[in-house]
Amino acid sequence: MYARSAARTVSQARAFSSSASRQTNVTVLGAGGGIGQPLSLLMKLDPHVKKLNLYDIRGAPGVAADVSHIDTGSEVTGFAADKLDEALDGAEVVVVPAGVPRKPGMTRDDLFSTNASVLRDLASAVARVSPKAHLLIITNPVNSLVPIASRVFEKAGVYDPKRIFGVSTLDVVRATRFLASVTGNDPKNTPVTVVGGHSGDTIVPLFSQSSYGKAVTGEVYKKLVHRVQFGGDEVVQAKAGAGSATLSMAFAGAKFAGALLRGIAGEKGVITPTFVRSPLYLDQGVEYFASNVELGPNGVEKIHPVGPISAEEEELLKVALTGLKQNIEKGYKFIE
Ligand SMILES: NC(=O)C1=CN([C@@H]2O[C@H](COP(=O)(O)OP(=O)(O)OC[C@H]3O[C@@H](n4cnc5c(N)ncnc54)[C@H](O)[C@@H]3O)[C@@H](O)[C@H]2O)C=CC1
Ligand SMILES: O=C([O-])CC(=O)C(=O)O
16 A cells, blocks of 8 residues: 555656656856856756756857757757847746855955946846846855845836745755765755855754754764855865865756756745745844745745754854844945
8 A cells, every 4th residue: 555655656756857847948147157067067957947048258158059969958048248138038047156256265255346246237137138037146145145136126126035046055965965974874865954044154054953963962063063154165275266166056056946947847845945035034134044945936935934943053043143134234235
C-alpha cells in the first residue's frame, strides 16, 4: 500500500518536472561577468526557460553565441551595451548579477557607491519595459539594493512587492554545506534555513531548526555560524583580488531562479528563504527581511514566520535587525 502510493507520488513528480508545463522568458543582466556566465549556462539547462536573453555592457553576444549551442529547448539571444530595452522586451524573470565585486579588505557596503547607481538604472529600465517581471537581485549590497529597486518601481507606479527578490540562496547553500562538513550528514535533503539579510552579521542561520544542526553546540557552533556569516570573505581572500564567489553564486542563483520558475509553472510547496518586503519585523522598523517564502505564479505567495529559535539565534537576530535597518535606510536615502 505504502509502496504503491509512494510510487504514484514519484511518478506524479516526474510527470510534473518533465512536462515543464509553463515556460518563462528570462533575461540575465550582467551575463558577461564572473557570475553571469556560469549562471547563463545553468539557466540554459533549466527546462522551464523558454527564451534566454543575455545582456551586459561587455561581451554578452559572445557568451550568448557560446551558450546557445547547448542542445536544450530554450532560444538564447545576446544583447550589446546599447540594447538593454530589447533585452528586456517580453521578460518575465530578470536576474541581475551586474556590478562590481569585492576585493580583499572591502565590505559589501563598500560596493554601494558603484552598484547603487547600476542597480537604480537597470531597475528603471525593467520598470519601464517589463514592469510585470520578477526581479531577482544578486548584486551587492543586496540589503540596500532591494529597497532601491523597490522605490524605483514605486516611483514608476508599477511596484508589486511580491515580485522583487534579494537572492540570499548562497547563504542557505553555505550553511547546508558547512553543517554537513561538521556532522557528516548528506546535505542534499537537509537544507538549513537562513534568515535576516545578506551580509556579515545580518545573516542568521537557524541551525536549531535542523535535526542535524541542533546537535551542534559550543565552540563548534560559534565557528559554524561565523563561517556562514563570513563565507563570502573566505572566497574574496582566497581569490586575492580576482573577485568574489562566482561559481557557487551561479549555482545558488540558478537554484533560486529555478525554484521561482517552478512556482510560476504552478508547482505547489516551493519554499525557500529570500530577502523580500516583509511584514515580519515591520514593528521594529525593518521593511525587508529574508525568511522562508512560498513561491508561486505571483512571485511571493506566502511569507513564513521565522518560527521557534534558540536563545543564541535570538541574539543573532537582534544584531541582524539593527544592521538591516541601517542598510535599508542607506538605500532609501540614495534614491530619495
Ligand atoms: N547575492 C549574493 O549572494 C552574491 C552577490 N555577488 C555580487 O554579484 C555582483 C557581480 O559579481 P561578479 O559577477 O563576480 O562580478 P564581475 O565583475 O565578474 O561581473 C559583473 C558584470 O556586470 C557587468 N556590468 C556592470 N555594469 C553593468 C550595467 N550597468 N549593465 C549590465 N552589466 C553591467 C560587467 O560588465 C560585468 O560583466 C557583485 O556585486 C557581487 O558582490 C557575488 C556573490 C554572491
Ligand atoms: O562576499 C562577497 O562579496 C560576495 C557575496 O555576497 C558572497 O560570496 O556571499
